[in-house]
Every structure is written in C-alpha cells, then in structure tokens.
Amino acid sequence: MGQLTSNISSCFQPEAKTITILGGGSPGKTTILYKLVADGPDDIIPTVGFNRESLLFENQWLHFWDIGGGSKMPQLWPHHVREADGVIYVIDCSDEEYFEYGLSELVQLIDRTSDMELIPFLIFANKQDKPDLIASSRINDKLLEVKCRYQWHLQPCSATTGQGLSEGIKIFNRNDQPKPVKIFRNLLTFKALLMS
Ligand SMILES: Nc1nc2c(ncn2[C@@H]2O[C@H](COP(=O)(O)OP(=O)(O)OP(=O)(O)O)[C@@H](O)[C@H]2O)c(=O)[nH]1
Ligand SMILES: [Mg+2]
Structure with missing residues (x-):
C-alpha cells in the first residue's frame, strides 16, 4: 500500500526538467554549472563535447546539459533547444x-x-565580479529591437562568486503548470496503477 501511495503521488509531482546551457566565446557556462552543482571546482578547462550534471533545486530535479563552445557549435544549438524544457544562455x-x-x-x-x-x-550576464563591465541592459535593448518571442529573464551573475x-x-520552477499532454500521461499511469 505504501508503494502504491508513493507511486500515485509521484504521478502528480512536477517532472524533472532538462536545461540546456549555451553561449559562444567561453562566457563561463561550465564554471556556472559546477558552481551550481558542486560549489566549484576551480580547475575548469574548455569543454570538448558536453557536461551533464543534475541538481535537486527547490524540490525539483534539473538536468543540465552544458554544450561546449567552438565555431561550429552554434549551428547545432537549435537541436539542443528542441530537446530542452528550458535554456540558459550565458554572455560575457x-x-x-x-x-x-x-x-x-x-x-541568431x-x-x-x-x-x-x-x-x-x-x-546570465556573467563575470559581474570583473571591472569595467558592459551594461547588461544592452541585452534587453537588443532583444526588444529584434522582437524576441521568448519571455526572457535577464540575470546578472558571477560564476566565480556565485x-x-x-x-x-x-x-x-516558476509557473510550473503541467502541460495537457503530461496531465493525460499521468492520468493513464494512475489508471494503470489502480488496475494493477
Ligand atoms: N572573473 C570571472 N571569470 C569567470 C567567470 N566565469 C567564468 N570565468 C572564467 O572564464 C573562463 C572560461 O570559463 P568556462 O566556464 O570554461 O567557459 P565555457 O563557456 O564553459 O567555455 P567553453 O567550454 O570553451 O565553451 C575561465 O577561465 C573561467 O575561470 C566569472 O564569473 N568571473
Ligand atoms: Mg565549458
């Protein structure tokens, strides 16, 4: 019965989310990732391929994919966005x-x-611990100018200090309304559990 109760409650918990981390010119993607999941380390090298790490954040699992830089990589970014539930774009x-x-x-x-x-x-408008910063409001101005469809959230940050x-x-985690398809899938799982 305990197992059934826990299975039923898991049907209605928010699902884990996949977050892809993008950004060209080595703006600090990997440093951000490891500051979030491990509070470091300091010896971060340029990423060849990708890093995948998970974080339980405010009762929800976030699975991060940090996609390494390189001149050809931006062409592949749309593929990563398609697979994701959310995007982190990092700018130096x-x-x-x-x-x-x-x-x-x-x-682009x-x-x-x-x-x-x-x-x-x-x-993430990163490297805010450094001097002579570029105003992150320029990012907002540009996105308004190109009529960006996304409801973006701009957050100044420093991967070094956190x-x-x-x-x-x-x-x-905000506005985490399950999509209709997820609700339907949960109901099917719920029915299968009751019939088992
Ligand atoms: N001062 C400062 N340096 C940072 C910060 N974030 C990253 N760095 C430095 O910037 C350099 C690049 O950081 P990475 O995390 O490797 O950048 P990346 O975006 O993962 O780069 P690729 O893997 O090459 O795509 C490293 O030397 C970091 O120590 C920050 O917030 N402040
Ligand atoms: Mg990296």
Missing part, C-alpha cells in the same frame, strides 16, 4: 568583443528557433 559582460559575439549568436539562435515551442529562457546563480534558475 567583461569584454566588448566577446559581449558582441555572444549577443549576435543569441540573436532566436531566429533559428522561431518555429519552436516557447520555453523558459534565462540569460552571485545571482540561484536567483536565475528559480525561473525553471
């Missing part, structure tokens, strides 16, 4: 050249995913 706000590069790749990503379902979209990281990923 400490360097004008990297900032512009990251922003232009973001605009928005364009390339114009036919896709809208999912929560978090933008400032802003938890505040940012809260958006993946």
Whole structure:
C-alpha cells in the first residue's frame, strides 16, 4: 500500500526538467554549472563535447546539459533547444568583443528557433565580479529591437562568486503548470496503477 501511495503521488509531482546551457566565446557556462552543482571546482578547462550534471533545486530535479563552445557549435544549438524544457544562455559582460559575439549568436539562435515551442529562457550576464563591465541592459535593448518571442529573464551573475546563480534558475520552477499532454500521461499511469 505504501508503494502504491508513493507511486500515485509521484504521478502528480512536477517532472524533472532538462536545461540546456549555451553561449559562444567561453562566457563561463561550465564554471556556472559546477558552481551550481558542486560549489566549484576551480580547475575548469574548455569543454570538448558536453557536461551533464543534475541538481535537486527547490524540490525539483534539473538536468543540465552544458554544450561546449567552438565555431561550429552554434549551428547545432537549435537541436539542443528542441530537446530542452528550458535554456540558459550565458554572455560575457567583461569584454566588448566577446559581449558582441555572444549577443549576435543569441540573436541568431532566436531566429533559428522561431518555429519552436516557447520555453523558459534565462540569460546570465556573467563575470559581474570583473571591472569595467558592459551594461547588461544592452541585452534587453537588443532583444526588444529584434522582437524576441521568448519571455526572457535577464540575470546578472558571477560564476566565480556565485552571485545571482540561484536567483536565475528559480525561473525553471516558476509557473510550473503541467502541460495537457503530461496531465493525460499521468492520468493513464494512475489508471494503470489502480488496475494493477
Ligand atoms: N572573473 C570571472 N571569470 C569567470 C567567470 N566565469 C567564468 N570565468 C572564467 O572564464 C573562463 C572560461 O570559463 P568556462 O566556464 O570554461 O567557459 P565555457 O563557456 O564553459 O567555455 P567553453 O567550454 O570553451 O565553451 C575561465 O577561465 C573561467 O575561470 C566569472 O564569473 N568571473
Ligand atoms: Mg565549458
């Protein structure tokens, strides 16, 4: 009976979410990931391929896919967005050249995913611990200019200190209304459990 009760309650819990982490020009994706899941470490090297880590955050599992950089990778980003329940896009706000590069790749990503379902979209304006920062409001201005469809959330942060990281990923738990298809699937599972 205890097993049945726990199976039934698991049918109605929010499902784990898959979050893809993108951003060109080494803006700090992996540093953010490991600050979130392990409070470090410091010896992070450029990512070849991807890193996959999970975090139980406010009672919900978030499965992160950190996609390594490289000039060819942005073409593959739409594929990763299609597979995800949410996106983290990281921009380096400490360097004008990297900032512009990251922003232009973001605009292209928005364009390339114009036919896709809208999912929560978090933008981390990273490296806020460094001097001579670029105003992150320039990201908002650009997204308004290109009429971005996503309801993005812009969060200044520092992967080094951890400032802003938890505040940012809260958006993946917010308004967590199950989609109709998920409710239907849960009801089918519930019925199967009752009949077993
Ligand atoms: N000062 C400072 N440095 C940072 C911050 N985040 C990342 N870095 C540094 O930026 C460099 C690149 O960080 P990574 O996490 O490897 O960047 P990435 O986006 O994963 O890069 P790829 O794997 O090459 O795509 C490293 O030297 C980090 O230590 C930050 O918030 N502040
Ligand atoms: Mg990396």
